[in-house]
Amino acid sequence: MELLEAKGDGVYSAGHGEGLHHIGMWDPKIDENKKRYLDSGVESDGEVLNPDGTTFAWYTNPKTTGGVRFEFVDESAREDLEKWIQTGIMGPGGFVV
Secondary structure, eight states: OOOOOOOSSSTTOGGGOSSOOOEEEEETTHHHHHHHHHHTTOOEEEEEEOTTSOEEEEEEOGGGTTTOOEEEEEGGGHHHHHHHHHHSOOOTTOOOO
């Protein structure tokens, strides 16, 4: 479980109200799957791109996914992100977003 603080006007704004914000999951084929979801009518609520333009993470718009916002994160970043979440310490090169 991840505790979030409402900030700004974006996907983390207080305007979304209290309660479950999103369900997150790792995605081994994030760009391929994102295209498939978007092509099927799911809308994006925001994304984080890598410097090369590939997707690091993205959120679905809950209005198009049964009232639930999903977060997909590129599985190739999993080891570094889990280490950072558990320890607060990034690896020697960190991870680039």
